[in-house]
Each structure stands twice: as structure tokens, then as C-alpha cells.
Amino acid sequence: MSEFTPLIKSHASARVRQLLASAELDRPPSGGKQRALEAVSAVEYRPSTTNFSGIALGTTVHRLIGAVTLYEGKGGPLRWIVRGGAVGVAVGGLLLATIVALRWLEADRSTAGTNLAAHVHEGAAAALTNSEALRRAQLELQAGRADAALELASEVLGRHGPSELQATLLKVKALIALGRVSEATEAAQPLLVDSSSVAGEVRELLSGATSGTPASTVR
Amino acid sequence: MDATLFMDDHLTEIAAMPPSEVSSKERIAALVRLHYDFVWRSLRRLGVRDGDADDAAQHVFLIAARKVEAIRPGCETSYLYQTALRIASDYRRSKKRRTEVDFLDQLDGPDPSDTCPSVDEMMDMRRARAKLDSILDSMPMDLRAVFVLHELDQTTMADIANLLDVPAGTVASRLRRARKLFVETVERHLGSAPLGDLLL
Numbered sequence: 001m002s003e004f005t006p007l008i009k010s011h012a013s014a015r016v017r018q019l020l021a022s023a024e025l026d027r028p029p030s031g032g033k034q035r036a037l038e039a040v041s042a043v044e045y046r047p048s049t050t051n052f053s054g055i056a057l058g059t060t061v062h063r064l065i066g067a068v069t070l071y072e073g074k075g076g077p078l079r080w081i082v083r084g085g086a087v088g089v090a091v092g093g094l095l096l097a098t099i100v101a102l103r104w105l106e107a108d109r110s111t112a113g114t115n116l117a118a119h120v121h122e123g124a125a126a127a128l129t130n131s132e133a134l135r136r137a138q139l140e141l142q143a144g145r146a147d148a149a150l151e152l153a154s155e156v157l158g159r160h161g162p163s164e165l166q167a168t169l170l171k172v173k174a175l176i177a178l179g180r181v182s183e184a185t186e187a188a189q190p191l192l193v194d195s196s197s198v199a200g201e202v203r204e205l206l207s208g209a210t211s212g213t214p215a216s217t218v219r
Numbered sequence: 220m221d222a223t224l225f226m227d228d229h230l231t232e233i234a235a236m237p238p239s240e241v242s243s244k245e246r247i248a249a250l251v252r253l254h255y256d257f258v259w260r261s262l263r264r265l266g267v268r269d270g271d272a273d274d275a276a277q278h279v280f281l282i283a284a285r286k287v288e289a290i291r292p293g294c295e296t297s298y299l300y301q302t303a304l305r306i307a308s309d310y311r312r313s314k315k316r317r318t319e320v321d322f323l324d325q326l327d328g329p330d331p332s333d334t335c336p337s338v339d340e341m342m343d344m345r346r347a348r349a350k351l352d353s354i355l356d357s358m359p360m361d362l363r364a365v366f367v368l369h370e371l372d373q374t375t376m377a378d379i380a381n382l383l384d385v386p387a388g389t390v391a392s393r394l395r396r397a398r399k400l401f402v403e404t405v406e407r408h409l410g411s412a413p414l415g416d417l418l419l
Binding site: 004006007008011013015016018019020021022023024025026027028029032033035036037039040041043045 | 242243244247248251252255256259260263264272273276277280281283284285287343344345347348350351354367369370371373376391394398401402405409
């Protein structure tokens with residue numbers, strides 16, 4: 001016999017075998033099957049899909065109606081006032097949400113382009129580190145957008161950090177590019193205090209600006 | 220061909236048809252006709268008492284009726300058995316179990332329509348059945364399911380694995396443990412209870 005021969009055949013004890021044999025008494029009652037058939041025939045058969053979002057929405061609406069009808073009197077006008085108010089609030093909220101969403105989308109699209117001026121105008125430089133802001137300023141200047149470069153450089157200067165000299169140089173260049181030479185000269189003063197290569201470069205730029213060198217040559 | 224076998228084959232065919240080929244009503248009716256006895260016996264052997272097993276079996280088929288389209292063709296027996304197992308587990312948790320003494324007090328005596336030749340033998344069988352219930356009630360449900368399927372229903376290990384949707388190794392392991400527990404409990408019960416004298 002294998003390990004799993006049923007105990008009713010294999011167990012040494014007659015007691016165990018008799019206990020197991022008593023299960024022969026397990027017979028369903030007469031009529032049980034018929035009763036089960038009658039029970040299942042009364043079930044309404046529907047496709048077994050479950051609309052969870054519909055259930056959630058329905059439950060919410062049902063609860064809202066329940067909450068609203070708490071205050072209804074016996075056929076009084078209060079019921080209609082309360083319900084109308086609830087509907088009004090719901091519609092108003094929906095409209096407000098739609099307007100906010102549209103405004104947000106509009107704002108998002110307008111800043112999606114390569115022109116960084118809008119970002120700069122909205123203080124987007126605040127979200128950038130100094131080095132990132134200066135890098136962008138350099139790019140803006142090269143792209144011919146001196147006003148944007150000026151904004152970024154000024155932003156960095158306002159932070160009074162270690163990038164101040166670099167920001168000043170960019171600001172000077174941007175001002176020269178914009179034709180604001182006197183302002184450029186004034187802004188350049190901190191850079192002209194020594195005889196470094198930066199100072200030499202600034203002097204050259206200012207000299208060129210004063211003598212009428214086109215702004216487009218400023219990089 | 221034997222009429223009963225033919226009918227059974229026909230019902231099996233209907234029960235295993237996909238929803239596109241047979242109506243839900245026909246399919247569930249075929250399931251009831253084919254498997255009612257098995258479901259009833261399984262519930263009984265999983266601890267649902269005689270008087271409650273009929274309702275419990277109906278409950279199994281009502282659950283199946285609501286989900287009949289989701290029952291994969293060929294997996295009907297497994298679905299029904301696992302539903303019966305869940306219902307029996309709930310029953311076990313919620314119903315107060317009668318003691319074996321109470322149960323015996325309610326025995327009316329042999330059923331006159333029974334074909335058992337001896338009244339005394341019949342009474343012995345009923346007492347043994349009550350004892351069996353009491354012993355099986357002490358077993359955890361996962362072991363009990365494997366034990367009754369194998370030892371009482373004579374179901375093969377492979378079929379038990381399919382019914383319970385567990386690996387064959389798990390079935391073997393549970394059966395070993397269930398047997399050990401069963402025999403230990405039998406020896407403990409028969410050694411102490413006065414009813415032990417009634418069993419040889």
C-alpha cells in the first residue's frame with residue numbers, strides 16, 4: 001500500500017476505520033436538489049460587469065440627496081430651496097474649477113516656448129541657482145535677447161552671492177547690447193578696479209560702445 | 220447507453236459551456252443537478268450540521284448563480300468546492316457548536332426507511348458519525364478539507380490539488396498532518412469518553 005492509501009482501508013485500528021465508515025450516513029435530504037434548482041431559477045441573470053465608478057458616483061449622489069433631504073419639511077418649499085441651493089453650489093464649483101483649469105492651461109502654454117522673458121518676468125530666476133541663471137543669461141545674450149539677459153543678471157546680482165562679478169559682466173554686456181552705454185559704464189565700475197583680464201575686457205567693450213560698435217557684436 | 224450516464228454527460232457538457240453558447244440559467248441548473256450531492260456532502264463533512272447543510276448548499280449555488288458567467292469552463296467543481304469551504308468556515312466561526320452529548324440526545328433512533336439490517340448497528344453508526352464530527356471539528360479547516368476529501372470522498376491527491384487550487388506537495392503535507400492529528404484525537408477521545416465503549 002502507498003503512503004496515501006485511505007485510512008479506511010489501511011489503518012490498523014478497527015475503531016478508526018469504523019469512525020471513517022460512519023460518513024456513509026451523509027446523504028442529502030430528498031427534495032434538496034429540487035429546492036436548490038428553484039432557488040437558482042429565481043435569480044436575475046445579468047452580465048457580470050461591475051461599474052465601480054458608476055457605483056461610486058451613485059453612492060455619492062445618493063448620500064448628497066440623503067443629506068439634503070434631512071432638512072425637508074412635509075411638502076414645504078424648503079425642500080426645493082435646499083435642493084436648489086445644493087445644485088447651485090455644485091454647478092458653481094464645477095464652473096470655477098473649469099475656469100481655473102483653463103487659465104492654468106493658458107498660462108502653461110504661453111511659457112512653453114523658448115522665450116525665457118516671461119519666466120524671467122514672473123521671477124522664474126528665483127527658482128534657478130546662480131550658475132544656472134548666469135548660463136541662461138549668457139544664452140539669452142547670444143540669442144539677441146539682451147533684455148532677458150539683463151533681467152537674469154540683475155536677479156543674480158540682487159542675491160549678492162559669489163557670482164556677483166560674473167553677473168556684473170553679463171549685465172554690462174546686456175546694457176551695451178541694449179544701447180544703454182551710460183548705465184553700462186556705471187554698472188561696470190566694480191569690474192574696473194584692477195588690471196585683471198576681466199577689467200581689460202570691460203574697458204574694451206565700453207570703448208567699443210562709446211565709439212559706436214554695433215550691439216550685435218556683444219557676446 | 221445507460222440513461223443516467225447519458226444525462227450526466229449531457230449535463231457536464233452544458234455545465235462546461237462558455238457563456239456565449241449557453242444561457243446562465245441553463246448552466247447553473249446543470250451545475251445543481253450534477254454537483255448538489257457533492258456540495259451537500261462536502262458541507263456536511265466540513266462541519267455544517269445536518270439541519271443546516273441544505274440551506275448552506277443552496278447558498279453555494281446562489282453564489283455560483285450570481286457569478287456563473289465568471290466561472291471558467293472546466294473549473295466548476297473547484298469553484299463550487301471552494302465556495303462551500305468558505306461557507307463552512309463562516310458557519311464554523313458563527314454558529315455555536317453542539318457538544319457531542321447534545322447531539323446524541325437529539326438522535327431519534329434509526330430511520331425506518333433505512334436499509335441497514337440492524338437497529339443497533341444503525342445507532343452505532345450514528346454515534347460514530349457524531350464522534351467523527353467532534354473529532355473533525357478540532358482540526359483546522361485547511362487540514363480538514365484535505366482529510367475529508369481524501370479519506371471520506373476517496374478523492375485522488377491530484378484532484379484535491381485542483382479542487383483547492385494548491386500544489387500537490389501542499390496537499391500531501393496537509394494530509395500527513397491531518398492524519399496524525401486525526402489519529403491522536405481519536406486515541407484521546409476513545410481513551411476517555413464513555414462513548415468510546417460503543418465503538419468496538
